[in-house]
Amino acid sequence: MEIEKYVNQYFPVLDCGFIALKNYMGGDKDIAGAARGSYGVGTNTSSSDRGLIRRLMRDRHTSPFEMCEIVFHVGLPIFVARQWVRHRTASLNEYSGRYSIMPMIFYSPKPERCQTQHKTNKQGSSSQVLDEVQYSKLAESRSITRGRMEETYRDALDVDLARELARIDLPLSMYTYWYWKIDLHNLLHFLKLRLAPDAQWEIRQYANIIAGFVKEWVPYTYEAFMDYIVEGVSFSRYEQEILWNMINSRHADISSLTNNELETWNKKLEHMKRMSVCNYEYPHGLNLSEAKPASHYEELMQRYAIQ
Ligand SMILES: Cc1cc2nc3c(=O)[nH]c(=O)nc-3n(C[C@H](O)[C@H](O)[C@H](O)COP(=O)(O)OP(=O)(O)OC[C@H]3O[C@@H](n4cnc5c(N)ncnc54)[C@H](O)[C@@H]3O)c2cc1C
Numbered sequence: 001m002e003i004e005k006y007v008n009q010y011f012p013v014l015d016c017g018f019i020a021l022k023n024y025m026g027g028d029k030d031i032a033g034a035a036r037g038s039y040g041v042g043t044n045t046s047s048s049d050r051g052l053i054r055r056l057m058r059d060r061h062t063s064p065f066e067m068c069e070i071v072f073h074v075g076l077p078i079f080v081a082r083q084w085v086r087h088r089t090a091s092l093n094e095y096s097g098r099y100s101i102m103p104m105i106f107y108s109p110k111p112e113r114c115q116t117q118h119k120t121n122k123q124g125s126s127s128q129v130l131d132e133v134q135y136s137k138l139a140e141s142r143s144i145t146r147g148r149m150e151e152t153y154r155d156a157l158d159v160d161l162a163r164e165l166a167r168i169d170l171p172l173s174m175y176t177y178w179y180w181k182i183d184l185h186n187l188l189h190f191l192k193l194r195l196a197p198d199a200q201w202e203i204r205q206y207a208n209i210i211a212g213f214v215k216e217w218v219p220y221t222y223e224a225f226m227d228y229i230v231e232g233v234s235f236s237r238y239e240q241e242i243l244w245n246m247i248n249s250r251h252a253d254i255s256s257l258t259n260n261e262l263e264t265w266n267k268k269l270e271h272m273k274r275m276s277v278c279n280y281e282y283p284h285g286l287n288l289s290e291a292k293p294a295s296h297y298e299e300l301m302q303r304y305a306i307q
Pocket of ligand 1: 086087088089090186189193194198199200
């Protein structure tokens, strides 16, 4: 399988994060096989795996996709972990700050990512970035704050305060580490939500690489997922009414719409435009030359360990 060569390759994400494929089970053939199992032994094997998988995806016949599972090792800032962990249909095992001393590794967004608050989308960033002076001032202040937090952590450890309490003032920017196992159906749901342009940029960087893995692992499923789920569009009953009114009017003309209908329709078009311009694919596919061995990150954690 193509995916085999990616096992244990650590792909860098953000400044100090990573994602590595540790294990996987099943593939397109198993999904198609499980689906054919619905028809009974030895019957109806005439359709191609690709055609069958496309039909399953289109009709939301999801259980055959649960036959495949995948395990990742991920290094991610705690604020990203808090979004990630909301996906409850997975199993995870996290680095323990009660058991081990946390390495002092923090996420620092690059200047081009330091965008200002979006004016209308309260959960989003605008396309404008901080100017150089604002950025430098903030970076300096952040560095002082982190230095103080590290000092407090160190002081607590020095007086032998339990690790489970010593850690409580560490910031959301700190990196944490976990193993994450999920079946393919739920992974696709994760990707649908976290590849979308309204997901935070940082978690999207992880989702993009996971999408790269999925493309290599189950290429038919990936293709169908992009076509029917990610880039497919659903219409509410009201939106369908508007659409049919337009189709039935003489020139499929928006002038036939009431103000209310026009407003709804324009919102729909705006949404579709936003979703379609998003580049959902990991820009260059998975590039093995970008991957690092596990030892690279072990050394990084050693370097930033508190002695
Ligand atoms: C852009 C964006 C913004 C968000 N903003 C916020 C926010 O401001 N605050 C916030 O708290 N969260 C926020 N979330 C998290 C969001 O509400 C979901 O919790 C998260 O996306 C996981 O989705 P899920 O529950 O469908 O996935 P999973 O937990 O993986 O569940 C998958 C599916 O299993 C079913 N399921 C799982 N558990 C249950 C259950 N207990 N009962 C019934 N059905 C269940 C549901 O059908 C669910 O869709 C945001 C997510 C996104 C993508």
